[in-house]
Amino acid sequence: MNWKKMIIGALVFSACTTNQNNLGLTNAEKTYKIEKTLFFGKDNNMVDFYTKNDFETIWKDSLNRSQLISAIIDSRYDAVLPEKYPLAQLIKAHNNYNYLSIAEVKKADIHFTETFFRIAKQLSTGKINPKKMYGDWEPYHPEIDYKKILKESLENNSIYDGLEEIKPKNKLYLSYKKAFAKYVPITSKDTLSEEGLLRKKVWVNFERTKWIQPNLGDHYVWVNLPEYQLHLIENGAIVDTHKVIIGKKSRRTPVLSSAFNSIILNPKWTVPPTILKKDLVPKASANLGYFASNRMRIIDKKTGKQVAPENWNAGNYNAYRYVQESGSSNSLGQIKFNFPNKHMVYIHDTNNRTRFVEKYRALSSGCVRVEDPFRLAEKIFKIEGKNISKAEMDTLAVEAKTKNFSLNKKVNVHQVYLTAVINDAGEIQILNDVYSLDNKLYKQLIQ
Incomplete structure (x- = not known):
């Protein structure tokens, strides 16, 4: 079907029908009140918009209707399927607008508005909500006032431009x-x-x-999970690249954006809930020597006191915290990069560095392990204005004392999934x- 011919035909037909109705007021010259019952079950944006507009019809202007139809047709360039929208019904209502009954005008008005809000959202944030589909995906949600855009676009006869403006514009x-x-x-x-x-x-x-948020920042770390690589970006240019190990398929690394707020040398490791339940408890229950061999302390959550392995109650394992002492054998390695996120993940060193040579590197329990982390830390410190060299970090690492360096969130982190x-x-x-x-x-x- 040639959509361009359809829209041209619609415009021509509309112009002709407008000129043929000179004897009285046409639908294009009237405003009707829409019954509130027609909005039952409708989207909140719809109800709010019409409430503020005193439930009056808003699509009587032929140019606004034709621009919405054009925008739907051209949306195919933004990965939208125009045929999934009610184009035939909209074009029919547009062509015959002055011949519609009052009831048909009201229904058509709602139809045009519903379509505007639907395609506006798809153009700006996509068709799918990854949070609902995947759970461990934290998508960027732009703050867009769709009702304001519709109001201004209708007033200025700029429906097409209004929808064009909300599309992402980043590189x-x-x-x-x-x-x-x-x-x-x-x-x-x-x-x-x-x-x-x-x-x-x-x-x-x-x-x-x-x-993905359009403004990635002047300085950021870009981790494309399927690529198994971390890129450090400064002012739009890649200045360093590191191999990474990501979460295994059963414990995926979440997709998110944040900013580094601290770097910890010789970190202690508190076992997270998933690893606790699936790994530590079964292994320690089978062999209490697990705690000593892994330099793991058991801390009673209520008293804050250390508990001997022989006094540990495996059946009530959630009553304790499990902390692995710092050092080269620590699961986090000798350095950890913190950034705020609800998934309790971070980027860190590892005590098993030989695995970076492997081609398939979806091996961790959800966090990102990075090769040569001290090199990365040195560059992040430099961006932060902290004069901490790799040699100085090496010295601190040998001392095996935990040291926390606070950061000012000048370096963003984006964990993405692009195949x-x-x-x-x-x-x-x-x-x-x-x-x-x-x-x-x-x-x-x-x-």
């Missing part, structure tokens, strides 16, 4: 948008061939760019979908 989004236009003709559903796989990868990752990486030349590298997330997302996008 990452635009690079995937360009690739989408090149590799993803909407009409093709082939995902089996090499070209089809590329098409699917571009599509799902273009959607994911809508979930198709696009370089500055537009070349696409396909990565392994280590957590098997692509197929589920793709099926949702094409529905």
